[in-house]
Amino acid sequence: GEALQYTAWGVVGLSVIALGTAVLNATGRTRLALAITVAPWALQSALVVAALGSASGPPAMRAAAARASALALLAGGALTLAVLHRSLGVTWPLATLARATLAAGIATVLGMAVPVRGGPAALAVAVLVFSLYAGLLALLRELTRADLTAVRALLRRH
Secondary structure, three states, X not given: OHHHHHHHHHHHHHHHHXXXXXXXXXXXXXXXXXXXXXXXXXXXXXXXXXXXHHOOXXXXXXXXXXXXXXXXXXXXXXXXXXXXXXXXXXXXXXXXXXXXXXXXXXXXXXXXXXXXOOHXXXXXXXXXXXXXXXXHHHHOOOOOHXXXXXXXXXXXXX
């Protein structure tokens, strides 16, 4: 339960790392891609070991390890974006990053407040959190009607 809430944020960082290293590989920067892959892994290892040393009991250990992993992977994602910017001039609009982070943060906090810890109810909460996130993106004008039309067209093809 609790560990998965943090793991979801780690997956965001991991996704940025994966996409960024694919771009670097495609542009012939294989060593740089490897360094970006190894750096968060090393940080993750150190943070998880430290977190486990201060946690007591399996539930606390799982949550501590998940928090440490998420932090390391998000740091790796930030590193990846910085390297892409420095080496290729790729930028992500800061306003987009701020709006997406704000929406994700609000949805996460509200999702964590729901006292559901498993089963079909947990799936319902996940759908609710995702819907809240998408709604906030639309409210913040980050998700537009054109975006929704493109998603619908993509879903119809599959």
